Amino acid sequence: MEHYPIPYAICRVWLEEVFASTGLHWQISPLGEWQITDASGMLLATITPPLLFQNQNILHWEHLPTHPPNTLILLLEAGGTAGLAYLEEGAMVQHKIIRRYTVRKKQGKAQLNHLKTRGKSKAGSRVRLAETILFFEDINQKLLEWEVAPQASQIWYSATPPVWHRLFQAKAAPPFTVQDPRLHKIPLDLPTPTLEVLGQVSDFLLQTKLQIHRPQHLPTLSLLHTPALVQPGFQFDDSDTEGFDAD
Incomplete structure (x- = not known):
């Protein structure tokens, strides 16, 4: 065979x-x-x-x-990097990589709820929390700017549950709801989003x-006789629900 x-x-x-x-x-x-x-x-x-x-x-x-079908792709990483892309008839016509300083450089831990527990007086923690808020606002603003969500037949995303739900809590809401029937989770264990990773997805x-x-x-x-488009070992366990670590 x-x-x-x-x-x-x-x-x-x-x-x-x-x-x-x-x-x-x-x-x-x-x-x-x-x-x-x-x-x-x-x-x-x-x-x-x-x-x-x-x-x-x-x-x-x-x-x-x-x-x-026209497709919107969202790759959200807890470390403060997001990859967005829009496929029109299979061609990537829009793409954007968004980065914000949301982690401590030495420890690399994400900053979502840290100020609710400890470190409220630390200037670095306040900066990272502000950057985290801007991170999700940047994503939603870019999606609104593209004006492609209404034309997308499907929306595929990769994010842990805490990151994904935080997207819908941003001041500028995304152009779709968390219950949108077009939403599908990408069954891949992905590295930090880059333009190359968007292409692979x-x-x-x-x-x-x-x-x-x-x-x-x-x-x-x-x-x-085309080489495999996705490298072996790129699949991941759907049970992965790991959230943020506090620094």
Whole structure:
């Protein structure tokens, strides 16, 4: 069996070539996978759809959208770095990295509730708390400035619960609510947000996993030999709910 992690756009080109041949059929597995069979029902290929297309009951390959849905990506790190991106038809048309001084340089601990417990008289603690407040306001102001949230079909985010809920407590509220049905958590354990990390997350959300069970019955495409877009070990345990440490 041959496995190919490929972008959605390449997968769709391949499907057009596959179904140019007669006698092949498209079906949805009980797990939501896209399957290609021959006239006898023999399974030729299985396609795990991108996260942006999961839970969509696409009854025929021709019903697949030409382009992925518009998507907003938010990566929020407790240490005071955020990565924002907006994907329009699969292309990153907006991106921003936001940084604020919210941690002690030597200890690297986040500053959210520290002044509620101790250290109220320390100038450094007051500065970091002020920077923490500005950090979330900067994020929401940028989202409002972009004016893309209403056009986004999906919103994918990465943040610990304390960080995520703090976003909605900022003076300038985000352009969506915490109960917005478009919200989805990114199932990755991510490093500090950078433009490169935003690109990796974008590729991950658009990645299609193709398994060819019987290559001799299907056309080949040179573009299928694309390197994996997400490095092994990038996955994380969904049970990770670690919050802030006080310094």
